[in-house]
Amino acid sequence: SQQGEEDPQALSIQEGENATMNCSYKTSINNLQWYRQNSGRGLVHLILIRSNEREKHSGRLRVTLDTSKKSSSLLITASRAADTASYFCATDTSGSRLTFGEGTQLTVNP
């Protein structure tokens, strides 16, 4: 089974709205990363948050991490049609591999 589980599985919003995706995981982590995948393409790294960090920003992206609840969220503000993609969280538990969740499919309607 996957270490990370994203919620919701699919999200459809209008351009300009904010999109929030959540990730829950089961075991202690060293860090958590978020990736984006456009259809049929390779994953692109968005942001990495370490286990001792609570919040991180990068442009229109904001990631939070709550290790007590074993959860993270990715917020995309002022979404654009080009943000349409699948978003995955990935956890580093052993220092030797990243385990990916099943992803959230985000659709931003123009």
Add this chain to the structure above:
Amino acid sequence: DSGVTQTPKHLITATGQRVTLRCSPRSGDLSVYWYQQSLDQGLQFLIQYYNGEERAKGNILERFSAQQFPDLHSELNLSSLELGDSALYFCASSVDRVLSPLHFGNGTRLTVT
């Protein structure tokens, strides 16, 4: 462009056959990872190499094998192919350990008929 090159982009082959997927990591990256992405299993970690040595193994079948060569490129060999092996196979690279972000290639889409 991630700097990771995977060839071929598409591969169609028959059951029972053997194929080789090739990956050139981003310049300067020492670690190479292989992942399999299918609709029913999601993104599954197969294996990691660091500077030519196997470093971590995931759910890689015995019919699959990989290696990383002295020039750091890697190959994933899939043999005795089954219909269920049809998937996107991604290679990713990183500078060092997995704490670093992974840089993914655009994958090889394998179709087994």
